[in-house]
Amino acid sequence: MAERAFTSDSFYLYAGEKKLMGTRCLSCGKISCPPRPICIHCQSDKAEWVELKGKGKIAAFSVIPYGPMPFVKEGYGRDNPHCSGIIELEEGVKVAGQILGVDVKHPDNIKIGTPVTVDFTERGSWHYIEDVYKVRKVYPVFKVA
Numbered sequence: 117m118a119e120r121a122f123t124s125d126s127f128y129l130y131a132g133e134k135k136l137m138g139t140r141c142l143s144c145g146k147i148s149c150p151p152r153p154i155c156i157h158c159q160s161d162k163a164e165w166v167e168l169k170g171k172g173k174i175a176a177f178s179v180i181p182y183g184p185m186p187f188v189k190e191g192y193g194r195d196n197p198h199c200s201g202i203i204e205l206e207e208g209v210k211v212a213g214q215i216l217g218v219d220v221k222h223p224d225n226i227k228i229g230t231p232v233t234v235d236f237t238e239r240g241s242w243h244y245i246e247d248v249y250k251v252r253k254v255y256p257v258f259k260v261a
């Protein structure tokens with residue numbers, strides 16, 4: 117079987133298998149997540165897939181009172197905001213995603229450095245157009261450990 121291309125499509129296929137995957141540059145060893153076909157550190161086009169443990173800590177976050185259609189359809193909105201942010205994984209790479217299990221009604225209680233682990237959720241595609249939204253994907257999310 118041919119190796120999957122280093123693209124976001126492949127990233128979401130792996131997410132559907134409950135795997136958080138990135139690429140490791142075969143030249144400098146740096147990891148990218150989501151994957152990149154060309155290393156942003158040394159511009160090498162030689163890479164390999166690497167499965168990340170999905171353990172990390174909150175590096176930055178925002179509590180958001182509106183959202184794209186998949187979030188609106190799940191009941192997120194002004195009265196039920198969601199938290200999204202940047203997670204610094206144990207492997208040293210930072211990845212964006214929704215953060216679950218935090219006190220979105222009191223954002224002052226959400227702390228940088230809080231440990232989280234990856235989970236996966238299926239929802240409509242990230243779009244406002246109904247026909248595009250209907251295409252469902254599995255997305256990585258992060259839960260307070």
Ligand SMILES: [Zn+2]
Pocket residue numbers: 141142143144145146155156157158159160
């Ligand atoms: Zn590199």
